[in-house]
Amino acid sequence: MKVTVTVNNAEYVRDVEPRLLLIHLLRDELGLTGSHWGCDTSNCGACVVWLDETPVKSCTVLAVMADGRRVMTVEGLGSRAGLDPVQQGFTQCHGLQCGFCTPGMMLTARWLLDHNPDPSAAEVREAISGQICRCTGYENIVRAVLWAAKNGGTG
Amino acid sequence: MIDHRQEHHEGGPYGAIPRKEDARFVRGQGTFVDDISLPGMLHGAILRSPLAHARIISVDATAALAHPKVEAVLTGADLAERGLAWMPTLSGDVQAVLATDKVRFQGQELAFVVARDRYAARDALELIAVEYEPLPPLVDAKTALAEDAPLVRDDLPGRTGNRIFDWTAGDKTATDAVFSTADVTVSCDMIYPRSHPAPLETCGIVAAWDDVTGRLTLWSTSQAPHAHRTMYALITRLPEHKIRIVSPDLGGGFGNKVPVYPGYLCAIAASIVTRRPVKWVEDRSENLMSTTFARDYHMHGEIAATADGRILGLRAGVLADHGAFNATAQPARYPAGFFHIFTGSYDLEAAFCEVTGVYTNKAPGGVAYSCSFRVTEAVYLVERLVDMLARKLGMDPAQLRMRNLLRPEQFPYTCATGWQYDSGDYPRALALAMDIAGYDELRREQAERRSRGEYMGIGISFFTEGVGAGPRAHMDILGLAMVDGADLRVHPTGKVVLAVSVQTQGQGHETTFAQIVAHELGLTPDDVEVVHGDTDRTPFGLGTYGSRSTPVSGAAAVMAARKVRDRARLVAAAMLELSPDDLEWADGKWRVRGDPDRGAGIAEIAMAAHSSLELPDGVESHLDASAVYNPPNLTFPFGAYICVTDVDPATGEVKVRRFIAVDDCGVRINPMIVEGQVHRGLADGVGMALMQAIVFDESGNCLGGSFMDYLLPTALECPSPELGATVTPSPHHPIGAKGIGESATVGSPPAVVNSVVDALAPFGVTHADMPLTPANVWRAIQGRPVRPDLALS
Numbered sequence: 001m002k003v004t005v006t007v008n009n010a011e012y013v014r015d016v017e018p019r020l021l022l023i024h025l026l027r028d029e030l031g032l033t034g035s036h037w038g039c040d041t042s043n044c045g046a047c048v049v050w051l052d053e054t055p056v057k058s059c060t061v062l063a064v065m066a067d068g069r070r071v072m073t074v075e076g077l078g079s080r081a082g083l084d085p086v087q088q089g090f091t092q093c094h095g096l097q098c099g100f101c102t103p104g105m106m107l108t109a110r111w112l113l114d115h116n117p118d119p120s121a122a123e124v125r126e127a128i129s130g131q132i133c134r135c136t137g138y139e140n141i142v143r144a145v146l147w148a149a150k151n152g153g154t155g
Numbered sequence: 156m157i158d159h160r161q162e163h164h165e166g167g168p169y170g171a172i173p174r175k176e177d178a179r180f181v182r183g184q185g186t187f188v189d190d191i192s193l194p195g196m197l198h199g200a201i202l203r204s205p206l207a208h209a210r211i212i213s214v215d216a217t218a219a220l221a222h223p224k225v226e227a228v229l230t231g232a233d234l235a236e237r238g239l240a241w242m243p244t245l246s247g248d249v250q251a252v253l254a255t256d257k258v259r260f261q262g263q264e265l266a267f268v269v270a271r272d273r274y275a276a277r278d279a280l281e282l283i284a285v286e287y288e289p290l291p292p293l294v295d296a297k298t299a300l301a302e303d304a305p306l307v308r309d310d311l312p313g314r315t316g317n318r319i320f321d322w323t324a325g326d327k328t329a330t331d332a333v334f335s336t337a338d339v340t341v342s343c344d345m346i347y348p349r350s351h352p353a354p355l356e357t358c359g360i361v362a363a364w365d366d367v368t369g370r371l372t373l374w375s376t377s378q379a380p381h382a383h384r385t386m387y388a389l390i391t392r393l394p395e396h397k398i399r400i401v402s403p404d405l406g407g408g409f410g411n412k413v414p415v416y417p418g419y420l421c422a423i424a425a426s427i428v429t430r431r432p433v434k435w436v437e438d439r440s441e442n443l444m445s446t447t448f449a450r451d452y453h454m455h456g457e458i459a460a461t462a463d464g465r466i467l468g469l470r471a472g473v474l475a476d477h478g479a480f481n482a483t484a485q486p487a488r489y490p491a492g493f494f495h496i497f498t499g500s501y502d503l504e505a506a507f508c509e510v511t512g513v514y515t516n517k518a519p520g521g522v523a524y525s526c527s528f529r530v531t532e533a534v535y536l537v538e539r540l541v542d543m544l545a546r547k548l549g550m551d552p553a554q555l556r557m558r559n560l561l562r563p564e565q566f567p568y569t570c571a572t573g574w575q576y577d578s579g580d581y582p583r584a585l586a587l588a589m590d591i592a593g594y595d596e597l598r599r600e601q602a603e604r605r606s607r608g609e610y611m612g613i614g615i616s617f618f619t620e621g622v623g624a625g626p627r628a629h630m631d632i633l634g635l636a637m638v639d640g641a642d643l644r645v646h647p648t649g650k651v652v653l654a655v656s657v658q659t660q661g662q663g664h665e666t667t668f669a670q671i672v673a674h675e676l677g678l679t680p681d682d683v684e685v686v687h688g689d690t691d692r693t694p695f696g697l698g699t700y701g702s703r704s705t706p707v708s709g710a711a712a713v714m715a716a717r718k719v720r721d722r723a724r725l726v727a728a729a730m731l732e733l734s735p736d737d738l739e740w741a742d743g744k745w746r747v748r749g750d751p752d753r754g755a756g757i758a759e760i761a762m763a764a765h766s767s768l769e770l771p772d773g774v775e776s777h778l779d780a781s782a783v784y785n786p787p788n789l790t791f792p793f794g795a796y797i798c799v800t801d802v803d804p805a806t807g808e809v810k811v812r813r814f815i816a817v818d819d820c821g822v823r824i825n826p827m828i829v830e831g832q833v834h835r836g837l838a839d840g841v842g843m844a845l846m847q848a849i850v851f852d853e854s855g856n857c858l859g860g861s862f863m864d865y866l867l868p869t870a871l872e873c874p875s876p877e878l879g880a881t882v883t884p885s886p887h888h889p890i891g892a893k894g895i896g897e898s899a900t901v902g903s904p905p906a907v908v909n910s911v912v913d914a915l916a917p918f919g920v921t922h923a924d925m926p927l928t929p930a931n932v933w934r935a936i937q938g939r940p941v942r943p944d945l946a947l948s
C-alpha cells in the first residue's frame with residue numbers, strides 16, 4: 001500500500017505492506033534509527049513518537065495508519081541552532097545512561113511541557129509511567145524534565 | 156561534622172561534569188546494533204521450542220526454503236555437519252547452538268531462517284515442521300536430585316543425574332561448634348527467585364563474512380568483546396586476528412550481554428553460508444525466555460549469636476538452579492560465584508556454606524543482573540537473617556547491626572571464608588544513613604501509626620561487595636585471566652586517545668575514563684578521547700561486568716598515564732636542559748624544583764617528544780604508553796540502606812515511601828555518574844523485591860515471557876532516592892576507587908523485604924519470599940505463603 005507521511009516536516013511516500021509497523025517504517029524504510037524498539041507489547045515506550053500532536057507507541061501503530069499524517073521523532077527535536085530544553089535537561093541532569101529509552105522519554109516530556117509548562121515531580125512521573133527505563137531509576141529523568149520546565153519554557 | 160551529602164555532590168578532584176556521550180544520545184544519534192544496516196544484508200530469525208523437554212523426531216525446512224524471500228535455513232543437522240551444533244559455555248559445559256537430539260527448555264533454539272527482510276524471516280518460521288516426542292520436564296530444582304527425576308543432560312557421556320557441582324567454603328567443624336554452643340540461633344528457608352536483567356535493548360548481532368579477505372566482522376551486543384572474539388576463534392576455528400568485534404552503543408547490559416548466545420553463532424554461520432551480511436535481533440520474548448537469567452537460589456540460612464546480640468556464626472545451604480546448560484559467567488574457580496562473601500559486614504567467629512548446582516529444564520544462566528557474581532544472593536541471605544535475629548532478641552535491627560559491624564581498625568580484615576576486605580568504616584556509613592533517614596523519629600512514627608492500625612515498615616540492609624576481578628592468579632574465565640589493558644596515544648599537540656578493553660552499556664566510560672587520564676596528565680576531559688568496544692582498536696581484556704571497569708581498566712588507564720608522565724619528565728628535562736631529578740610534578744605540569752614558574756605541561760612536552768629534540772640514550776621518541784593491570788585484590792565497596800514502606804493489609808499493596816542509600820565506593824571520579832548508578836540499583840531493588848520474577852508452570856512453560864507478565868518498576872513505583880556518601884579509599888587501587896555499578900542492586904532488595912516484613916510484624920510475619928506482590932503479601936498476612944517461583948496447579 002502507498003503511504004504518504006510527513007516526518008519531521010519532510011514528506012515521504014513509500015509502498016509498504018499493510019502489516020508494517022510504524023516503528024519499522026521509521027527505522028528500516030526511512031533510516032530514522034533514533035526511535036527504538038524494545039518490547040512488542042506496548043509496555044516499554046522506547047518507540048514513542050508523536051503522531052500529529054500526540055505521543056504514540058509506534059510499535060503498536062501500523063504505518064498505514066500514519067498515512068496523510070505528521071510524525072515527529074527525536075530527530076525532529078531541537079534544531080541545528082540548538083537543542084530543545086528537554087534535550088539540554090537530560091544532559092544537565094544525567095537523565096540518561098545507555099540512551100535507549102531516551103528518545104521516547106524526551107518526546108513524552110516535550111508533550112507534557114507543551115500542555116503543562118510547570119509540572120510537579122508527581123505529574124512528570126505520571127506522564128512517563130507508560131515507559132520503562134532500566135538505567136536511571138527515573139529520578140534523573142524527572143529532574144531533567146523539571147530542569148527543562150524551569151530553563152526553557154516551550155523551547 | 157562534615158556534611159557528606161554536600162561533599163559527594165561536588166565531587167573530589169575530578170568533578171561531576173556532564174557526560175561526553177550524551178551529545179549523540181539526546182539527538183537520537185547513538186548507534187545500537189539494530190541501527191546498523193549493510194548493503195545486501197539479510198535478516199535472521201530463530202525457531203524455538205514450544206516444549207520444555209522433548210525428543211526431536213524430525214525437523215523439515217522444505218516449505219520454508221521454498222518461501223520466495225528465504226535465502227537459507229540452518230538446522231541442528233546443518234550445524235552438526237560443520238561441527239558447530241554445540242558450543243562451549245563460560246562454565247566449561249557445552250550448550251546446543253541448534254538442538255539436534257532433544258530440546259531441554261522452552262524457547263530453545265531449533266532452526267535459523269535467513270530471509271530478505273525481517274518480516275519474511277518470521278513468516279518462514281511458521282513453515283518449518285518439527286515433530287517432537289514430549290518428555291516429562293524437570294521444573295522444580297528441589298526435585299532435581301530425586302532418584303526418579305528426569306535426566307536433563309543425557310547428551311553428556313556417563314551422566315546419570317542432574318547434579319552439576321557441590322561446592323563449599325569456610326570451616327564446617329568450627330561453624331558447627333559455634334552453633335552448638337550459641338545462646339540463640341535463627342534459621343530460615345528463603346528463595347531468591349529467578350529474575351531477568353531485561354536490558355531495554357535485546358541481544359543481537361550483524362555478522363559480515365568477507366570471502367576474499369577471510370575476515371569476519373561482527374557488530375554485537377557484547378559486554379566482553381575480546382573474550383567473545385577468543386571464543387568465536389575457538390568455536391569456529393577461524394584465526395583470531397581475522398575476527399573483529401565491534402560492540403557499539405549498548406542499550407543496557409546488566410550481565411545479560413556477557414554470554415555468547417546461539418543466535419550469534421547462527422548469524423555467523425549464515426553469513427558464511429550466504430556470503431552476505433546477516434542481522435539477527437531477538438524479540439522481547441526471546442530475550443526473557445532464552446538468554447541468561449539471574450539468581451534462582453533456594454537457600455537455607457542459619458545465624459548464631461549470644462543472648463546479648465553478638466553475632467557468632469553463619470551457615471548456609473544452597474540449591475542453585477542453573478537451567479538446562481551450565482552457562483554461568485563467573486571466575487572459573489568459583490562455581491557459586493562470590494556467594495561465600497555471605498559473611499557480610501560482620502565480625503564472625505566462623506562461617507560455612509555449601510552450594511549444590513543442578514540442571515533443570517529451564518533456560519540457562521544464573522550469574523547476571525548486576526549481581527557481582529552472586530553477592531546479591533549472599534547479602535540477601537545475611538541481611539534477612541540479621542533482621543530475624545533482631546526480632547528474636549527483641550533488639551532494634553539498626554542497633555544489632557551497629558553492635559556487630561566490622562570496626563575501621565579491623566581492616567584489612569580477613570573474613571571467615573577467606574576474603575580480605577580492603578578498607579571500610581562501616582559504623583560511619585550506617586550512622587549517616589540513620590541520620591539522613593531520621594531513624595529514631597521514623598520508629599516513633601511507626602509506633603504511632605501501628606496504634607492506629609496502619610502498617611509502616613522500616614528496613615535496613617548493610618552490604619559489603621567484592622568487585623573488580625582478578626587477580627589473575629585466582630580468577631579467569633575459560634582460562635583467560637581477568638586482567639585488562641589500556642593504551643594511551645599522545646598526539647603531538649597533547650591531545651590524547653585512550654583505548655580500553657572494557658565496554659560501556661551506559662556507565663559513562665567515555666567521560667569517567669577521560670576524567671581519570673586528564674587528572675593524571677594535567678589535561679581537561681575534552682582533551683581525552685576514549686575508544687572502547689572495538690577489538691581492532693583496543694587492547695585485550697575481559698570486559699565490563701562485576702563492577703570491574705573502574706577497579707581494573709580504570710587502574711590500567713592510570714598506570715598507562717603515569718608511564719606517559721614518567722617519559723614526559725625525561726623529555727621535559729631534555730627540553731629544559733636539566734636533570735629529571737630537578738623536576739617535580741605539580742599542578743598538572745613538570746615544574747622546576749624551587750622555581751615552579753618554569754616547567755612544561757604535557758602538550759608542550761608531547762610536541763617536543765615528536766620533534767628533532769635530542770633525547771638521552773634509551774629514551775624513546777613520542778609519549779605513547781600502554782599498561783595491563785592485574786589487580787592485587789578485589790575492592791570492597793559497602794553501604795547502608797534504609798527503606799520505608801507502607802503496606803495495605805487489605806490488598807497486600809506495598810508502597811515504597813523513602814529509600815535512603817549511603818554508598819562508599821572509595822574515591823568517586825564523577826559523583827553524578829556514581830549517583831546515577833545507585834539510582835538504578837535502588838530501582839532494581841524495588842523491582843526484584845516487589846514484582847520481578849520469572850515463574851514456570853508444571854509443564855515448564857515460562858510465565859514471564861513478556862513485559863506484560865514480567866513486571867518492571869515504572870516511575871510510579873520507584874521512590875525519589877535520598878543519597879549519602881562516605882569515602883574510604885581502596886588502599887591498593889592506584890587512585891583509591893572501588894566499583895559502584897552493582898552496589899545498589901546488591902544492597903537494596905533486602906532493605907525492601909526487611910521493610911515489608913517489619914511492617915507485617917504485628918501479624919506475626921517473620922519472613923516472606925520475593926516478589927512481594929500484593930497477592931504474596933496478602934498470603935503472608937494470612938499465614939498461607941506459597942512458593943513464588945512455581946505456578947503449580
